[in-house]
Structures are given as C-alpha cells and as structure tokens.
Amino acid sequence: MNGGQSTESEKALVADKLCCVRGDRMLFKDLDFRLETGMAGLLTGPNGVGKSSLLRLIAGLLDPFAGTVSAPASKALCDDKLPLDEHLSLENALQFWVKLDQRSDADMLNAMEHAGLDHLAEVPVRYFSTGQRQRVRLARTYLSGAKLWLLDEPANGLDTASVDRLGSVLQAHLKDGGIILAASHIPLPINFDLNLVLEPMVEAT
Amino acid sequence: MIGTLTTLIWRDVRQSYASGGTWLPVVFYLSAATLFPFVVGPDRDLLLQTGGGILWIAALLATLLPVDRLIQPDLDNGIYDQLITRGLTDELIAFARLISHWLSFGPPLLFAAFLASGLIGLEGVPLWTLLASLAIATPALAGLAVMIAAITAGLTGASALGGLLLIPLAIPLLIFGAGSLSDVTGNALLFLGAVSLLLVAITPFAAGAALKAARE
Numbered sequence: 001m002n003g004g005q006s007t008e009s010e011k012a013l014v015a016d017k018l019c020c021v022r023g024d025r026m027l028f029k030d031l032d033f034r035l036e037t038g039m040a041g042l043l044t045g046p047n048g049v050g051k052s053s054l055l056r057l058i059a060g061l062l063d064p065f066a067g068t069v070s071a072p073a074s075k076a077l078c079d080d081k082l083p084l085d086e087h088l089s090l091e092n093a094l095q096f097w098v099k100l101d102q103r104s105d106a107d108m109l110n111a112m113e114h115a116g117l118d119h120l121a122e123v124p125v126r127y128f129s130t131g132q133r134q135r136v137r138l139a140r141t142y143l144s145g146a147k148l149w150l151l152d153e154p155a156n157g158l159d160t161a162s163v164d165r166l167g168s169v170l171q172a173h174l175k176d177g178g179i180i181l182a183a184s185h186i187p188l189p190i191n192f193d194l195n196l197v198l199e200p201m202v203e204a205t
Numbered sequence: 206m207i208g209t210l211t212t213l214i215w216r217d218v219r220q221s222y223a224s225g226g227t228w229l230p231v232v233f234y235l236s237a238a239t240l241f242p243f244v245v246g247p248d249r250d251l252l253l254q255t256g257g258g259i260l261w262i263a264a265l266l267a268t269l270l271p272v273d274r275l276i277q278p279d280l281d282n283g284i285y286d287q288l289i290t291r292g293l294t295d296e297l298i299a300f301a302r303l304i305s306h307w308l309s310f311g312p313p314l315l316f317a318a319f320l321a322s323g324l325i326g327l328e329g330v331p332l333w334t335l336l337a338s339l340a341i342a343t344p345a346l347a348g349l350a351v352m353i354a355a356i357t358a359g360l361t362g363a364s365a366l367g368g369l370l371l372i373p374l375a376i377p378l379l380i381f382g383a384g385s386l387s388d389v390t391g392n393a394l395l396f397l398g399a400v401s402l403l404l405v406a407i408t409p410f411a412a413g414a415a416l417k418a419a420r421e
Binding site: 056059060061062073075076077079081082083084085086087096097099100101102 | 208209212213216220224281282283284286287288289290291292420421
C-alpha cells in the first residue's frame with residue numbers, strides 16, 4: 001500500500017514524477033511539486049482530470065503507476081463521503097474519530113465550533129442538509145489533528161459565511177505548521193503558495 | 206494499535222446489537238428448528254437422529270444473513286478510506302471486522318442452538334457435542350461471512366453470489382461438524398478445529414485483499 005512512499009522528508013509533501021492511471025486511461029504523468037510546512041496548494045483543472053485521484057493517491061488509497069510521493073504520516077482526507085454513523089447524534093458519531101485519533105472532547109467541541117455546528121451536536125447526522133453535511137466533513141478534518149489536509153472541493157454547498165469561516169480555519173492551520181492541498185473550483189479566501197493546474201492528457205494514439 | 210483495534214471492534218459490536226441485526230440469525234435459527242418437526246413428523250428417534258444435522262445446516266444458512274451489512278455500509282460511507290489514510294492496513298481492518306462479527310454472531314447463535322436443541326429433543330452427550338462443534342465452527346463461519354462480504358462488496362446481486370461462494374468453502378466445516386455428532390472418538394472435532402483455525406487465519410488476508418481491490 002505504501003508502494004511509492006518513502007519515509008524520509010516526512011515534513012513536506014513531495015511528488016516526484018508522479019503518474020496516475022485509472023482504468024486504461026492515464027490521468028497525469030511526470031507531476032512534480034513540493035509543499036513545505038505552512039504552505040498551501042490549490043489544485044485546479046476540468047472535471048475528470050484526476051484531481052480527486054491525486055488526493056487519494058497522496059492519502060495512500062491508490063498506488064502511483066510511476067513516480068513517488070512522500071507525505072507526512074499524519075494526514076486527513078476530506079472528500080465527498082461522510083464517514084459517520086448516520087443514526088447517531090453528531091457528537092456521538094464524532095466520538096468514534098475522537099477515540100481513533102486520540103483527541104479530547106475539548107478538541108471535538110472546538111472543531112464543531114469552527115465548523116459552525118455547535119448547536120447541532122445532539123441532532124442525528126441523517127437529518128443534516130447538504131451544507132451541514134459538508135460542515136461535518138470539515139469538522140472531522142479539523143478534529144483529526146493531522147498535519148496534512150487533503151481537501152476535495154471543501155467549499156461545496158457552503159454558504160458565504162461558512163466559506164469565510166473555512167478560510168480562517170485554513171489560515172490558522174497553516175500558521176500552526178500544517179500543509180494544505182485543496183482541489184476547489186470555488187475561490188477559497190486564503191493565499192495559495194502553489195497553483196497546480198492539471199491539464200487533460202492528449203491521447204497518444 | 207490495541208486501542209485502535211478495540212475502538213473499531215467496539216463500534217461494530219455496539220452497532221450490531223443496537224440495530225437488532227444480531228438477533229436475526231437467532232430468529233431464523235429458531236424458525237428452522239420449529240419447522241423441522243413439521244416436515245419429518247414427530248417421531249422422536251428420527252428427530253434425534255437427523256436433528257443435529259439440520260441444526261448445522263441452519264447455522265450455515267444463518268451465516269449468510271448478515272453478509273450484506275458487514276462491509277458494504279462502511280465501504281460506502283468512506284470509513285475504510287479514512288482508516289487507510291491513517292495508516293491502518295486492510296488486513297488489520299479485516300481482522301477487526303472478523304472479531305467484531307464473531308462477537309455479535311457466535312454467542313447469539315450458540316444460544317439459539319441451545320434453545321433449538323430443546324425443540325428437537327436433543328439432550329445429554331449429543332447436545333453438548335453439537336454445541337461444542339458449533340462453538341468451534343462459529344469463528345470460521347464469521348470469517349467466511351467477512352470474506353464473502355468483502356469479496357462481493359459493491360457488486361449487484363451480491364447476496365445470491367454470496368450463497369454460491371459460501372457453499373464450497375463451508376463444505377469442510379459441514380463434513381467435520383455434522384460428522385462429529387456421530388463420532389464417538391472425538392477426532393471429527395479435532396479436524397473441525399483445524400479447518401476452523403485455517404479459515405480464521407486466512408480471513409484477514411483474503412478479506413484485506415478484497416478491500417484493497419475494491420478501492421481500485
């Protein structure tokens with residue numbers, strides 16, 4: 001599973017000649033970039049170009065076809081899935097991740113507050129609206145305490161106030177020495193140190 | 206590592222008992238035992254002779270009931286993705302699932318077998334042999350369920366395919382398990398133990414490989 005990952009350079013996210021193949025299609029190749037502590041990267045490109053695949057690859061969920069990626073061991077992935085038990089209340093459902101990530105209840109309250117969910121703590125997750133679900137995904141990412149945040153369309157379904165709040169949390173994470181790589185077509189209110197534009201591959205045949 | 210394992214297992218077990226899914230095999234098992242005397246008639250000797258075997262087949266079929274709920278829901282909501290992102294291995298996840306499934310499947314099934322034996326009239330040594338053989342086999346049955354759940358996760362018609370997959374894999378268990386009922390030497394139970402250990406040992410690797418393949 002950790003095929004292309006080396007243990008050195010744990011502090012930065014480094015991709016070296018990274019190449020990704022899904023199905024029979026090559027999504028991108030020879031991708032090089034480097035994000036140091038406190039840096040944020042923005043990933044853009046048309047649909048289906050491989051943004052989510054790149055994030056999953058860095059998260060260790062896919063193996064690179066060629067090249068290597070080295071990432072900090074503590075990383076959090078925020079994608080379109082909601083990994084919580086829907087019949088439980090928000091705080092009870094989050095408890096599972098609190099225990100797994102060895103966080104405290106104070107961290108959980110903090111994360112819920114930053115995502116604007118503190119008033120929903122006792123509501124079962126299945127009643128949440130689209131925007132609220134997105135805030136739950138973000139809260140779970142804040143809660144993870146991970147150094148590297150991989151965000152797949154983090155602003156999807158959020159209202160403007162929530163996007164602003166997301167921006168300030170991201171800013172604080174960078175200040176604390178975190179790394180962020182976000183794929184987003186909605187402008188995020190932070191300064192990105194790296195703009196990574198994925199282009200559709202032209203078929204060689 | 207142990208803390209993580211406990212957290213994973215505890216979540217599954219609590220969810221399984223809370224949702225009532227645990228009692229489904231029990232109810233199924235008791236229904237099979239209730240129907241059986243209607244089919245073969247109330248002849249006590251015949252019931253005693255064949256009852257143990259029927260209870261074994263019922264145990265095998267009860268194994269299939271929870272298969273669609275073992276892996277698929279957590280695969281769908283991305284819980285396994287998140288665990289892998291945290292550096293856990295597929296094998297560890299499958300191992301935790303095996304233990305948690307056995308905890309919510311094994312003891313209730315043994316309890317149901319005890320009740321069902323009463324309905325059929327098993328008592329004394331045959332009763333204890335049946336319970337011993339089922340106790341030895343439940344970890345393997347739980348392992349088969351987890352393996353099949355992982356292999357068929359994401360497929361349409363998964364439950365029908367699961368049945369087809371279970372039958373050949375479960376034949377050794379059935380032979381030695383049902384065989385132990387008429388075996389006075391106790392050798393069948395030893396063979397059953399060996400088969401059960403083997404299935405339990407390969408479950409984390411087979412189910413782990415299937416989980417990995419499901420991500421591709």
